Amino acid sequence: MTAAARVPRRTRRIRGRARIAVACLTMAMSMTVVSGCSAWQARDLASLGLDLALDYLGLNDKAKKQLTNPDVLAAISNAARRFPCEGIVSEPLLAGIVWIESGGNVNTKDSPVGAKGVAQFMPDTWNGVGQQPAKVDGDGDGDMDIKDPFDAIAATAKYLCTLRDEVKRANIPGDLLRNTVGAYNTGVPNVKKAGGVDNISGVKKYVDNVLAKRDDWALDVSGPEVDARASSFGLEIVRQARTQLGKPYVWAAGNTRGPTNGGFDCSGLVIFAVYQARVTFKIKPNNGLPHNTGAQLDAVKPPQAHIVPSLDAMVPGDAIYMHIPGTKPGSQYWHHVAIFTGKVGKDYGIVEAPRPGRPVRDQTLLSQYGKEQFKIVRYS
Structure with a gap:
């Protein structure tokens, strides 16, 4: 993520996915x-009454070629299944966050402000200083390691679900997904104070970049007559x-x-x-x-x-x-x-x-x- 987008990075964690709708037969x-x-x-x-809505949940081959670490790919898939909060968590969105944060590099260096690991969590956010801890044992090994991709990416998904609920309770104007992803970057209080992420230039750019990567890496499963990405x-x-x-x-x-x-x-x-x-x-x-x-x-x-x-x-x-x-x-x-x-x-x-x-x-x-x-x- 860019220096501009790094603004107050306390509640840093984003893992969303917009417009996740469920395909239904009417x-x-x-x-x-x-x-x-x-x-x-x-x-x-x-005429058949089919309501097939857009969805983003799988990763395409382009994503798998650029996110070359198999542990990162496995961790993204695991996290999306474990924390499937509707409208927010999906594989492409998690992948977009990981890419913007670290390029998918599990050995990425700590940021100048102290964010760590492939998902660039701040230690206070990870440990729950003044808030609920974000940390998760993502691979069941008994540890919650901020630099372990399985733990960090599962925590990203969990934290995004938490942020979504906080954004809802705060009645922040604008799109729920964008505000949730922005809150991962800068915290719910800052998003609320600004009246939405689109009023914070650095954070808006961060959200735009994440969602652009999500769309670029989303598995396109649309058929010739069905402009849909399945449920x-x-x-x-x-x-x-x-x-x-x-x-x-x-x-x-x-x-x-x-x-x-x-x-x-x-x-x-x-x-x-x-x-x-x-x-x-x-x-x-x-x-x-x-x-x-x-x-x-x-x-x-x-x-x-x-x-x-x-x-x-x-x-x-x-x-x-x-x-x-x-x-x-x-x-x-x-x-x-x-x-x-x-x-x-x-x-x-x-x-x-x-x-x-x-x-x-x-x-x-x-x-x-x-x-x-x-x-x-x-x-x-």
């Missing part, structure tokens, strides 16, 4: 079967599934807690990812899904799950159930399920537990299953 949809992909033209989303919950399903990449395929394996008998089958991976996403977002009831693709489809019931009408209406986290055309009808013949991760050119990215001998992997849908029939479910 109408009940029928159990439509999508025959391959070629049979479907893009539908008029407005944060759906991206959490994707993240949870990807924590199991490389685990072997084991028939009838996997549950809400993770692999069983060392691995997953396709429906077991969906059980795990959906359940853990609901845990992260504190969604209840949170009963585990049935361990069978057909049974999972039979169990679809709003508001816990909805049918999505077409491939081009998908958002990341949607589950794609597959059926071979010409085989017997009935839910018991839906033989495979994968989780949509985002558009890949003209194809659709998926994460799946495919079959014996093939571990949990990232793949593309049409290249592997283009002749299948699809039924798509959005869990919520």
Whole structure:
């Protein structure tokens, strides 16, 4: 961050993300079967009543190339899952803060005013001198080290959530996210006194820089007919599934807690990812899904799950159930399920537990299953 933006840096910590909205379905949809992909033209989303809002939660390849330290990337992902305060915390926003503060360098030198570590916390803020401590044990090692990226970035997320609540209580004019990020830089009292961060030139520049980096590094998962970046919950399903990449395929394996008998089958991976996403977002009831693709489809019931009408209406986290055309009808013949991760050119990215001998992997849908029939479910 620039010297100008460093102004009073006491309550220093920013980890936000603006316009985090939840994708929602505003109408009940029928159990439509999508025959391959070629049979479907893009539908008029407005006529379907779909309200797909912008979101920023995943990091794109550009971010991963510039934030080269794997511990920093892992710490950002961990922190976003642990402190998902709505409207503020996201991976791209945390990454933007870390970049502006230290360039993602875990060995960054202390600032001239004494800020430390990759997130540049002031020791008084970290230890809670005159306020609630920001410090967190981010990696469960029993320490709360201001220079440990796992502790510092988790503390950033936690502190941003705290600042958001303080900004709300103070009734500060202006955008909540911008004021929260500005408060990370200069403290809530200074933001309140100025009537919002946009009235403090150095802090305004800091916020602009963080949000510009956030937007530059946000994973773009918009489809050709859907100008949306999915719901944060759906991206959490994707993240949870990807924590199991490389685990072997084991028939009838996997549950809400993770692999069983060392691995997953396709429906077991969906059980795990959906359940853990609901845990992260504190969604209840949170009963585990049935361990069978057909049974999972039979169990679809709003508001816990909805049918999505077409491939081009998908958002990341949607589950794609597959059926071979010409085989017997009935839910018991839906033989495979994968989780949509985002558009890949003209194809659709998926994460799946495919079959014996093939571990949990990232793949593309049409290249592997283009002749299948699809039924798509959005869990919520």
